[in-house]
Amino acid sequence: MSNPLPIQFHATDLELLSGHTGRISVLADAGAALSPAGRRLDRLMKGALARAVASDAFSKARPGDSLELAFPAGLAADAVQIVRLPKRADIATARKAGGTIGRTHGAAATLILGESHPRAADLAFGVAMRAYEFTAHKSGEKKVLGPVTMMVAAPEAVAKQAAPMAAVAEGVFFTRDLVNEPANVLTTHDFAARLAAMHELGLHVEILEEPELLKLGMNALLGVGMGSESPSKVVVMQWNGGKKGDAPFALVGKGVVFDSGGISIKPAGGMEEMTMDMGGAGVVAGVMRTLAMRQAKVNVVGLVGLVENMPDGRAQRPGDVVRSMKGDTIEVINTDAEGRLVLADVLWYAQERFKPVGMINLATLTGAIIVALGHENTGVFSNSDNLCNAFLKAAAAEGEGAWRMPMGDGYDAKLKSRIADIVNSCGRDGGAITAAQFLARFVKPETPWCHLDIAGTALLKSDTALAPKGATGWGVMALDRLIRDRYEKG
Template sequence: MTHPIPIQFQAVDLDALAVLGGRIAVFADGPTGLSAAVRRVDRLTKGSVTRYLQSDAFSRLKPGEAQDLAWPAGLMAEAIQIVRLPKRCEASIARKAGAAVAKGIGAAGATVLAEGHAQAAEIAFGLAMRAYDFTPHKTGEAKVTGPVVMMVANPEAVAAAAAPGAAVAEGVFFTRDLVNEPANILTTYDFAARLAAMQELGLEVEILEEKQLEKLGMGALLGVGQGSESPSKVVVMQWHGGEKGVAPFALVGKGVVFDTGGISIKPAGGMEEMTMDMGGAGVVAGVMRTLALRKAKANVVGLVGLVENMPDGRAQRPGDVVRSMKGDTIEVINTDAEGRLVLADVMWYTQDRFKPTGMINLATLTGAIIVALGHENTGVFSNNDDLCNAFLKAAKAEGEGAWRMPMGEAYDAKLKSRIADMMNVGGRDGGAITAAQFLQRFVKPDMPWIHLDIAGTALLKADSTLAPKGATGWGVMALNRLIRDRYEGR
């Protein structure tokens, strides 16, 4: 697993600044009000810092952006990095500043002068998040990142404040690794094994195999994977951190380790990205890892349906009818609309067994949500304003884009089947909404529920503020905050 870069928090040492190697990151919002450490660096470089802070180039920097002053005279450092950062700023700007530092860290490492900054812990979080790099399948000389030292006024206090963020970063990295992993490595076997290994963190993990799923009546889920050599599985992860006997909150994830589309096969162009079709399950796994690492005071259960959607002589065909665990029958019009079939059974099982206080499912479910919202926002569908508003608040606080989408009975008519209780698709128009309407049929009455369609946000083709291009880990931060704020009483 890829782990976040370690960050050491140390007291400010003015004498050491003259002999430091690597890079020195300086935070400032202008030529006045500089910390003692920054003033020391300025003197050592014969005023190069203040000259830059007075320049037009600095004035053009936005908060959180950075510029290098290379090979500064008077220092052993390879560069001084000037980061524009007000002393009072929102967490998102502090994280952006930390991410700017992360982009320039090399083998020699970096010293970050965050003396007295109120958002030092958030700077560290942004740095850790942006320093992610997925390299297990690259040969040759490995990229080496040197040590990172943050000089702060109160190292113990900042380290304590940064600890929860470190747990979140571990969860996000776990999710990113899963989503980035190729499908010949991350089979249903391997995925389940990685989740089972989290028992070492205190999670209770159970793997349901195909025979058990057959007995439970999960015909919708099993139909998706019947054309694959990799057996379908459901993995149940439980975290018992709250009061004993209190019903858990539930997270459910779609885990299609590769999606060819099945018999309704996808076009070849871009199909390689379908290694990310298990993104919903990856987020659930990352959240559960975070909760265990930070010893969350809440009861949470995470369930993922792991399948592979392949064309084969045994594969599900368009026109087949399957029976869900709930008992409803589904006419499979398009085998590429498989994620909702997986979720239908896992969601029903989750409610039947755990009777949760609320349930959120995540899935890279539809291309239609990308048409609607692009890659900036996840589509949010819900039957409960209170839970939905709490989630949207958490997502906004963490800077993870989310936008509530409409639902309504009028969309249900598009799912009507001539030969079964419903079809699994409702046509091209409103495709993300009809998918949500389909899922809602497997939500029990009075169950607070949210469906998150992360098709546009799970994997990006360009860098984002806190991640390089590729898997983002979207949702781990927001869901962790939702659980912390709503279920831990903090």
């Protein structure tokens, strides 16, 4: 697994500045006085730092952006990066500033003058998040990042504040690695094995194989994987850090390791991106890793349905009828509407076995949600205002875009089938909503539930403040905060 960039926190030492090779990143704001270390740096640079901070270029820079001075006179450093960060910056701006440093960080050592900035830990988190690269399949010498040292007034306090953030970064990186992997590597076997290895962190992990799934009646899930050589599986991860006997919070993820569309095959253009159709399961796995690494005082169960949707002589056909674990019959109109079939059985199993206090599922479920919300927001559907509002608050606090979408009886009526209880696809209009209505059929009325359609946010074609292009790990931060704020004890 890619590891988050380790950052050392060091007491402010002005003597280190003149001899530091590599890069120096200094925090400043237009119109504000330089910090003590900044003033020392400016003297060594014969006033060049102060002139740069007073320049129009820096004053027009947005908070979180930077200005760079290459090969500065009076220093051994290769460059001085001036990052605009006000003292009263919010979390998102501090992380963006860290991301700016992480994006430019290379093999040489980086020294960050954090001093007494109140958002030093968030800045460090941003550095680590943006420095991520997925290089598992790159030939030749692997890129090695230089060490990062942040000089702060109270290194022990900042390190303590940053420790849980490091666990979140681990979870995000785990998710990104899973989503970035090609399908010939991340088979259902390999995915399950990676999750099983997390028992070393204290998670209890079970892998349910096809004979057991058949016995449980998970015919909707099993039907999706009939055309693949990779066997379908359900992996159950339990973190029991709370009070013994307390009902857990449940996370459920769609884990389609590759989605060809099945018999209703997708167009060739862009199909290579369907390696990310297990993004929901990847986020669930990342959150469970984070909870274990920070020893969260809460009971949470994560369940993922792992399948591959391929065309084959044994593959499920349009027009087939399958009986779900719940007992409802489903007419398969479109085999490319497969994720909801996987989730239907896993959602029901999660409720039957664990009787959770609340449940959230994640899935790269519909292209329709991208049409509605683009790549800025995940679509949120819910039967509970309380749970939905709590999640939206957590997502906003972590800077992860999320937007609540409507549900209702009018949409639900579109699920009616001529020959079965419901259909799995209702056409293009309102496609993300009717998919959510389908899932709601497998949620018990007493279970507070949210469905997160991450089709537009799981994988991006351009970089962001905290991630290079590719897998984002969207949702790990928001779900960890939701669990910490709403369900964790102590």
